[in-house]
Amino acid sequence: NAGVMQNPRHLVRRRGQEARLRCSPMKGHSHVYWYRQLPEEGLKFMVYLQKENIIDESGMPKERFSAEFPKEGPSILRIQQVVRGDSAAYFCASSIRRGDEQYFGPGTRLTVT
Amino acid sequence: QQPVQSPQAVILREGEDAVINCSSSKALYSVHWYRQKHGEAPVFLMILLKGGEQKGHEKISASFNEKKQQSSLYLTASQLSYSGTYFCGTERGNDMRFGAGTRLTVKP
Helix, strand or coil, X not given: CCXXXXXXCEEEECCCCCXXXXXXXXXXXXXXXXXXXXXXXXXXXXXXXXXXXXXXXXCXXXXXXXXXXXXXXXXEEEECCCCHHHCEXXXXXXXXXXXXXXXECXXXXXXXX | CCCEEECCEEEEECCCCEEEEEECCCCCCEEEEEEECXXXXXXXXXXXXXXXXXXXXCCEEEEEECCCCEEEEEECCCCHHHCEEEEEEEEECCEEEEXXXXXXXXXX
16 A cells, blocks of 8 residues: 655745645545645644545645645645745645544655745 | 644653653644654654544553643653654644654664
């Protein structure tokens, strides 16, 4: 059973470009969470999605950031017009049910130049 | 609002014990514990639920005081492999909030 997959693992974007981060949850998991982590800091909750629905996006900036988890395909975190401050590691995690243990993907390290 | 962890960092010798604390200002449904090694993804250790149910790691134990909204992670007879940053996550409703982490270093 493959774990949570994220791609790309590393992404370099210039200021003003768009970044698309993909997350495929573990098989059988319909709950996906996105977190941002700056170097030497904790995990900051961004958004929680269930298939086709955004359940909680209270941790996500209202501008430039969006997330989706379509019926078919991976969950996508999209950052438009990236700025240097968006540089971070972005982790997604999945669980079978809300409140269950979360399994994390390897993360996408975004660098904005 | 994220939970508060203490201490921020701890250094142990192999075989020593450590306690990591996690507290929240709000009522909790559950507390999760994860460990993250440098450059890697966090790995699930344990969940503690209201009512006393626990689910998780064999060699690591934890407690959850619902009234005080506090949890403690107990690492006994530490091994080199225990080194990493430990995060508690508190769940209230639809979101998970993680503490800033406790960096544990175990030396030979």
